[in-house]
Amino acid sequence: MKLTPSLICSIAISVVVSGSYSYADAVHDAIDQQAKAVEAKMIAWRRDIHQNPELGNREFRTSALVAEHLTKLGYEVREKVAHTGVVAVLKGGKPGPVVAFRADMDALPVTEEVDLPFASKVQTTWRGQQTGVMHACGHDAHTAILMAAAEVFANMRSELPGTVKLIFQPAEEGLPPGEEGGARLMIKEGALENPKPEAIFGLHVIAPGPAGMIFYRGGPTMAGSDTFRITVKGRGTHGARPWQGVDPIVIASQIVLGLQTIESRQVDVTSDPSVLTIGIFNAGNRSNIISDKAELEGTLRTFNLDMRSFIMQRVKETAEAIARSGGGEASVEWISDGYTPLINDVSLTNRMVPTLQRVVGADRAIEVKPLTPAEDFSFYAQEIPAMFYFVGITPPGTPVSLVAGNHSPRFQIDEAGLLPALRATVHLAIDYMTTAAK
Ligand SMILES: [Zn+2]
Ligand SMILES: [Zn+2]
DSSP states (O other), X not given: OOOOHHHHHHHHHHHHHHSSOOHXXXXXXXXXXXXXXXXXXXXXXXXXXXXXOOOTTOOHHHHHHXXXXXXXXXXXXXXXXXXXXXXXXXXXXXXXXXXXXXXXXXXXXXXXXXXXXXXXXXXXXXXXEEEEOBOOSSHHHHHHHHHHHHHHHHHTGGGOEEEEEEEEESOTTOOSTTOOOHHHHHHHTTTTOSSXXXXXXXXXXXXXXXXXXXXXXXXXXXXXEEEEEEEEEOBOEETTOGGGSBOHHHHHHHHHXXXXXXXXXXXXXXXXXXXXEEEEEEEOSSTTEEOSEEEEEEEEEEXXXXXXXXXXXXXXXXXXXXXXXXXXXEEEEEEXXXXXXXXXXHHHHHHHHHHHHHHHOGGGEEEOOOBSSOOTTHXXXXXXXXXEEEEEEEOTTOOGGGOOOTTSXXXXXXXGGHHHHHHHHHHHHHHHHHHHHO
């Protein structure tokens, strides 16, 4: 049975007359039936995209599939946004707000180790090395879920009280040096303009979250990630006569410890967490030679934009001052591909949590702690109120020790988790539009 808007109305009228079942209940049931009807197609799209993964800025096949589907459904489609992105708009039959949804489409340079009939066999060259390509972060599912939601929105277009804007984004996982892309470039190329959405939603499938569960959080939700390099210049000399030179290794060692005192002594640990790690320390080539320079590289993870700026400033001041105190010089370079912290709009999240609870049940929509990975959805959240949430895709009951997490070559999706994600997407749109319209 296909549920048309007039059928929704007739169900609503007949049951409203008979008792407690409201028009809203009928709309919710109609969404669920529509979602169920498109589930098999969604899974087929997901498998097709999984078998044909493409790296960031190279999602040619995936974006063509998306654009063709959306065009057929009657969306106004803009292609080649930020290289391979697709932005599509569907104006509903009733007046209401513009709401955006974002799905990322790129895969990772990972060689798949999962034994599935639709496992990826794709090979490519990444930064000069031969590698497999795999949807090891589940962006194949994100794309398929939003394609399915697009179909449900189109089927209920005449009853839709507002406009949906669907943003299919390339290159969330970062790019080889020298390339620009992802959310930042989508925004630069107008993804949030004409029409400008009032709010934006996004989701991420997450292991080991059990299929059928949804996880959310208001405020700081995922870490900002920034990479830095510190070059310490000393003056090389014989290892037996250090007073004749300036030892960059001793200076760099003091800098490593000095940076940790920013974290332990200078930021309010009760406000938001932050992590600073030096992962690379390179200097010297012989035990009895003091070298000319030392190089450090590290990562900073933050959940608060002010704290991020403060720490970035203090890293520079601390490194430079310590180097000066030892008679050397330090320069700090922030490598510009960092992602800002992802901060969900608190009032939007509070307003939409009842929707997530209705979709999966109150005991299956769980509030979570902040997550330390980064996500470039944060750039949309800096522009307009945003809510990013997580969808379980691990078979319920699997021991956590047996679950391969996102980015693992053994990452797997229990496709039973996709229908709740599709339902959540459409219910969020309808609830947002109808509550905003009041
Ligand atoms: Zn990822
Ligand atoms: Zn991801």
